[in-house]
Amino acid sequence: MTETEIIKQCQQGDLAAFKALYDMYHQPALRIALHMLGHPQDAEDAVQILFIKLHRSIGQFHFKAKFSSYLFQILKRICFDEIRRRKRNRTAPLDKVIYSHEPNLDQKLILEAAIAKLPERMRMCFVLFAVEEQKQEEIAKIMEMSIGGVKSTLYQARIRLRKMLDD
Amino acid sequence: MNCDGFKKWQLGKWPDEKFQDHVKDCSVCAEAERQDRELLDMARSLKQDVNTPWLWTLIESAIKQDVKQKETQILRSGWWTRPAFRMAAVLVLGVGLGLILRSGLLPSQSGILANSALKRVEASEQAYESAISDLETEAGTQLTEMDIELMLLYRDRLETIDDQIEECKTELTRNPANAHIRHYLLAALKDKKETLNEIIDWAPHTDPAESVS
Numbered sequence: 482m483t484e485t486e487i488i489k490q491c492q493q494g495d496l497a498a499f500k501a502l503y504d505m506y507h508q509p510a511l512r513i514a515l516h517m518l519g520h521p522q523d524a525e526d527a528v529q530i531l532f533i534k535l536h537r538s539i540g541q542f543h544f545k546a547k548f549s550s551y552l553f554q555i556l557k558r559i560c561f562d563e564i565r566r567r568k569r570n571r572t573a574p575l576d577k578v579i580y581s582h583e584p585n586l587d588q589k590l591i592l593e594a595a596i597a598k599l600p601e602r603m604r605m606c607f608v609l610f611a612v613e614e615q616k617q618e619e620i621a622k623i624m625e626m627s628i629g630g631v632k633s634t635l636y637q638a639r640i641r642l643r644k645m646l647d648d
Numbered sequence: 649m650n651c652d653g654f655k656k657w658q659l660g661k662w663p664d665e666k667f668q669d670h671v672k673d674c675s676v677c678a679e680a681e682r683q684d685r686e687l688l689d690m691a692r693s694l695k696q697d698v699n700t701p702w703l704w705t706l707i708e709s710a711i712k713q714d715v716k717q718k719e720t721q722i723l724r725s726g727w728w729t730r731p732a733f734r735m736a737a738v739l740v741l742g743v744g745l746g747l748i749l750r751s752g753l754l755p756s757q758s759g760i761l762a763n764s765a766l767k768r769v770e771a772s773e774q775a776y777e778s779a780i781s782d783l784e785t786e787a788g789t790q791l792t793e794m795d796i797e798l799m800l801l802y803r804d805r806l807e808t809i810d811d812q813i814e815e816c817k818t819e820l821t822r823n824p825a826n827a828h829i830r831h832y833l834l835a836a837l838k839d840k841k842e843t844l845n846e847i848i849d850w851a852p853h854t855d856p857a858e859s860v861s
Contacts, residue, residue: 496711503704511698525703532707533714541800592690611691629660636658643683 484548491539499539503532506549509613510556516596516608517560527559534559546622549615553623557605564601588646595645599638606631607638654680738805741835742812769830776837783844790847802847809843812836 482490484505490498510531514524534555542551596604606624609615610631617635621628654677657667671677791799816833820826 496708499711500704500708503707507700507703508697511700511703512695515698521698524698525700528703529707529710533710536711536714538800588690589693592687593694596691607691611688612694614692614695632658632660636655639658639684639687642687646687 485544488539488542488544488548491536492542499532499536502535506552507532509549510552512612513553513556513605513608514560516593516612517601517605518563519597523563527556527563530559531556547619550619550622553609553615554625557623560605561601591646592642595642598645599641602626603634603638603641606634607642610635651676653677654684658684738808738812738836738839741832741839742808742815746815766825766830769834772834773830773837776834776841780837780841780844783841783848787844787847790850794847794850798850802843805843806840809836809840813840 482501484502487498487501487505491502507528510528511524514527514531515521518524518527531552535552538555542548596607599607602624606620606626609620609623610617615623617628617631620626621631624631626634651674653662653667653670653674656662657664657677662670667677671681791802794802813833813836816829816836819829820833823829
């Protein structure tokens with residue numbers, strides 16, 4: 482069954498089809514949420530909210546955009562709402578990451594820690610582009626930015642990351 | 649040695665071909681490209697699955713609960729307060745207007761407004777339009793803050809109402825004293841004002857999805 486057919490079935494209220502959609506997208510959604518929120522529990526909460534919201538709104542998806550862009554845009558709003566809520570309540574520090582700070586961190590962990598230090602919008606653009614391999618045009622739609630804005634943000638992100646990795 | 653070729657390429661100011669030609673003779677940009685490729689390769693290696701076997705069970709049960717709550721809410725709340733009904737009302741108005749316009753029937757004498765009544769109706773329309781124009785800016789800001797699904801719902805609703813207002817106005821340029829069309833125009837303006845007020849009154853944390861989490 483194609484993605485379009487699955488979505489159409491979901492729009493008819495088919496929960497099994499919705500599970501198929503979940504199977505297709507929950508992993509990238511979890512990864513993005515984890516990079517944005519830092520804690521596995523928060524990332525799972527975000528993904529849970531994402532799929533509940535999606536279940537409510539899937540009837541309004543008119544196939545005008547790529548479904549992944551529609552889904553990740555909802556996820557972006559959930560993550561940014563949570564980050565705003567944390568800032569307002571001054572709860573968990575935003576740069577707190579789950580990764581340990583042992584002296585022998587391998588390159589991957591160092592990169593994860595460096596990504597966590599990027600400003601939120603820049604972080605999400607970079608994760609979408611470099612980890613999830615989304616096209617810049619799609620990132621522009623998800624982030625509600627111009628393509629020029631995305632290119633410039635990605636360039637800045639790479640400069641900052643390279644500097645952090647070199648230090 | 650400095651060279652901004654890599655930056656120009658990254659920002660989309662240089663096409664791929666131009667940069668590839670340039671990089672053959674520029675060691676600075678060649679090194680920048682190599683480091684960039686290394687960074688992106690490393691980032692791609694972060695694309696690993698997270699093991700969460702219980703997550704679907706939580707989502708499934710929350711969805712079932714959500715559906716159940718929605719059904720109870722629908723039963724409890726009056727049908728007239730539901731967005732679907734409001735949309736239907738707008739559509740009924742639209743269809744009614746369409747039928748009148750397409751039937752080619754001229755309004756009867758009672759359907760034609762007297763001069764004094766016409767002025768009063770026009771004043772009401774102007775009052776609505778002025779209120780709408782004040783509300784539109786505020787509602788526009790609020791729309792950008794909403795969840796995407798709610799924002800799309802409101803945007804569709806406003807577009808439908810705008811189409812009806814436009815249709816009424818077009819018809820009224822031909823026949824300004826047509827009481828039926830004036831009636832539909834007023835109803836559409838009223839609906840638009842109420843919709844804008846509804847958008848402005850929307851609070852970001854009343855979304856029931858957040859209470860499910």
